[in-house]
Amino acid sequence: MTERGAEAVPPMKSLRRWLHADLRVVAPFVALGALVLLGALVSDRFLTVDNLVNVATRSAFIAIIAVGATFVIAGGGLDLSVGSMAALIAGVMIFVMNGLGAPAPANAFFATLSTLFGSSPMGILAAGILLALLLGALCGLANGVVTTFGRIEPFIVTLGTMGIYRGLIIWLAAGGTITMRSVELRELYRPVYFGSIAGVPVPILIFLAIAAAGALLLYRTPFGRHVVALGSSEDVARYSGVPIARVRVLTYVIQGVCVALAILVYVPRLGSATPTTGLLWELQAITAVVIGGTMLKGGTGRVWGTIAGAVILELVANIMVLSDLVSEYLVGAVQGAIIIVAMLVQRGLHRRQ
């Protein structure tokens, strides 16, 4: 969105450039608008404030994760482990908060945390949030370090960690559920998903803030430029003095932190982690990124497009539920078809340029 140069060019050429550059940037928003129109046509309940707010609120999880995925993909990487990572972070976060809420600390770890954060609900919540963010960064760091220094394809590395993170949460939950036990804590944490400020639900505010921060980082800082340079051509970036290893690892760390942020919004909603938490989120996050106009082979990153992509995915599901055109059991199939169509459109627009 902010990639248009302001340098002086002949009027005709500038207009043509504007049209071309804009088509690809604007495409996801055009699709979003078209979907809203379609929704309004097929169901009279679609254009109610309640419904639209629901859809936007619900897309928060995928939108936040997909902002991180934009960095990884723009830098020429891929992270398949985000869904499992989300489940693991949710599980550990709840597990720790339950442990801190217990009358007596179970072991030295909880005892230390207890003295650090106190045993008030607020302190316990703060400990849980900090730990979630830390774990997210660590999970991302593991992906990044193995990919970068092990020189293994990110597809393979994150496929492996996807299994590892998922296995850990199933083990931690003993095949069952990890649930927030304290009712007091649930009530305290609840507004983060269910609350609203000035009529706008908190999750929407959070994902807009994260997207704004992501856009700032990607478009306006040297680091963002390095990510895009790395994704365009690793060799050129290396010869240009871009610290390749550090930039690549950092994109995965950003992804991990984004997953943790999504979980901070997710936990107050369902209050528990199960072996099926975050299942197929990686597919949705990557789809959102690709719909948003980021090239899967790296070299471009469009944060706002990604947000549009995440909302599009939820809108499609919502329209299918509200209308009787197509069975809602086919939501997954339609979302899968969308990623392929988005790629075809992207390819077409690319060729025209």
Added chain:
Amino acid sequence: MKKLALSAIAAAGVAFALGAAQAQQKNVTIGVSIPAATHGWTGGVVYHAEEAAKRLEKTYPGLKVIVKTSPSGAAQANALEDLSAQKIDALVVLPFNSDELTNPVLDVKRRGTFITVVDRGLKDPTIQDIYVAGNNPEFGRVAGKYFADYLKQGNVVVLRGIPTVIDEERVTSFEKALQGSGVKILDKQYANWTAMTPSASCRTSCPSTRRSMRSGPRMTTWRWACLRRSVRRSAPTSSSCWAVPA
């Protein structure tokens, strides 16, 4: 149990429709949120809920029943929001699991909706206006007594269902009924009430079972005894399953 779910929807429906229809021709909407058909029993619930919805809508003009099925707890939370957006007056909910759905149902409740909870239950029973369920502690007790009487001596593996209030009730009273008998529980695992997980999880992921399977001639032949919600043996698609060394 099918009758139970059916009658829950009917009860909530009738309570509302009668009150409304008799006062005046008022429009009432009831939302019904149930798990998708992941096994035979839920298949029955879905079928009968849809049939009951049709019948009630025919009987009470002005009544609208929206039935939504969801394949997971998170999906059901979405479905509850969608139902709320359609301005439902009453909700009949069979929660996918107790832990995850407690907050979302509480959210619907706080909008002033009349809540009927069926079968699986919520963590916080104060949310529901009506709770319809079978006598789950008794299911567990009868099953435990059957094993104690039938086996006298032996090892048992419990393949429980989805972590829910009723699963806990059944397993707790099953264990209690076995106390003092010669039947020992080797392990308990969640099999999630699906047709696939019971055998897979018992054969592969339960080391103590495998050990005992190999340990002696008495333990080599196994029979899978699966219990429906009563003691009758039936297809392994129904509720909790127990593997019994024969």
